[in-house]
Amino acid sequence: MASVAKIIELSADSEKSFEDALQQGIKRANDTLRGVRGIWIKDQEILIADGKPKLYRMHLKVTFKLD
Secondary structure: OOOOEEEEEEEEEEOOOHHHHHHHHHHHHHHHOOOEEEEEEEEEEEEEEOOEEEEEEEEEEEEEEOO
C-alpha cells in the first residue's frame, strides 16, 4: 500500500541559538502532528537589537504521514 504525506512550513524561534530553535520546532511538530517523518531546514535568520543577536529563527518544512 502506498503512503501519502503532507508537507507544512513552521517557524521556530529561540533567544539562545539555532540549535535550540530547531529542537523547539521538532518538539512542537511532534506534539501537534501525528506521524512526523522528516524535517528540513528551509532557511535561518537572526533578528538584531542594539547591534547584537536578539532572536534566532528557523523556517522548517515538516513532512508527516496522512491517516
